[in-house]
Amino acid sequence: xxxxxxxxxxxxxxxxxxxxxxxxxxxxxxxxxxxxxxxxxxxxxxxxxxxxxxxxxxxxxxxxxxxxxxxxxxxxxxxxxxxxxxxxxxxxxxxxxxxxxxxxxxxxxxxxxxxxxxxxxxxxxxxxxxxxxxxxxxxxxxxxxxxxxxxxxxxxxxxxxxxxxxxxxxxxxxxxxxxxxxxxxxxxxxxxxxxxxxxxxxxxxxxxxxxxxxxxxxxxxxxxxxxxxxxxxxxxxxxxxxxxxxxxxxxxxxxxxxxxxxxxxxxxxxxxxxxx
Numbered sequence: 062x063x064x065x066x067x068x069x070x071x072x073x074x075x076x077x078x079x080x081x082x083x084x085x086x087x088x089x090x091x092x093x094x095x096x097x098x099x100x101x102x103x104x105x106x107x108x109x110x111x112x113x114x115x116x117x118x119x120x121x122x123x124x125x126x127x128x129x130x131x132x133x134x135x136x137x138x139x140x141x142x143x144x145x146x147x148x149x150x151x152x153x154x155x156x157x158x159x160x161x162x163x164x165x166x167x168x169x170x171x172x173x174x175x176x177x178x179x180x181x182x183x184x185x186x187x188x189x190x191x192x193x194x195x196x197x198x199x200x201x202x203x204x205x206x207x208x209x210x211x212x213x214x215x216x217x218x219x220x221x222x223x224x225x226x227x228x229x230x231x232x233x234x235x236x237x238x239x240x241x242x243x244x245x246x247x248x249x250x251x252x253x254x255x256x257x258x259x260x261x262x263x264x265x266x267x268x269x270x271x272x273x274x275x276x277x278x279x280x281x282x283x284x285x286x287x288x289x290x291x292x293x294x295x296x297x298x299x300x301x302x303x304x305x306x307x308x309x310x311x312x313x314x315x316x317x318x319x320x321x322x323x324x325x326x327x328x329x330x331x332x333x334x335x336x337x
Contacts, residue, residue, distance in 0.1 A: 070246035197257035205244025
């Protein structure tokens with residue numbers, strides 16, 4: 062792993078892994094606990110509970126009418142509460158870092174939350190065992206990007222042509238490291254699951270596995286969706302080629318994913334509004 066990435070991670074006072082998130086994950090993963098056991102935990106975090114209620118009221122999850130944490134959890138479901146809580150609380154932990162472009166933070170946030178939804182669809186049929194480790198790996202990327210942006214300030218802003226986020230190649234050319242390497246440093250510090258760290262390693266080493274293929278497609282699709290909420294932007298030829306190859310190799314019907322894309326765009330708009 063790049064020593065530059067480790068230096069960047071060490072140079073910032075990164076808060077500890079949120080205790081409340083550890084408790085939410087413990088309850089969500091305990092087969093002996095019910096979804097109602099999440100309510101008192103989520104209610105402790107006003108920012109989290111407000112956002113979950115807001116999302117539950119979005120058209121993506123069924124429309125208006127949700128007024129309480131209890132109703133939001135019931136509508137969203139345990140796995141969605143778990144994935145959204147993980148993304149929201151971890152990104153919130155880093156949101157107060159200095160020299161951080163708020164528009165870039167918003168785009169990272171929107172992309173990360175959208176990716177958690179896309180990945181669940183891509184893995185639920187053929188690779189359900191990938192769902193959890195892929196979630197953590199997908200969150201490590203935005204965390205690393207936020208740290209890079211906070212560390213380099215205007216220098217990072219110069220290569221970030223928002224709403225398009227810079228590629229790993231562009232970051233490495235400018236800073237001798239990239240967001241996945243930095244994200245992995247924080248993932249280790251926060252004790253992310255080993256399976257997720259393995260996926261990050263495979264991505265850094267450019268290995269072609271089922272996990273890295275799904276990751277790449279999810280990240281590309283989530284970024285395109287997050288961008289499309291600003292304006293109608295057709296996907297690139299490279300993305301379309303990757304889209305077809307990956308959907309075929311992981312056993313997902315291309316038509317099904319295309320049909321779901323407008324709903325994901327709707328989700329991205331609501332996700333973006335949570336940072337306003």
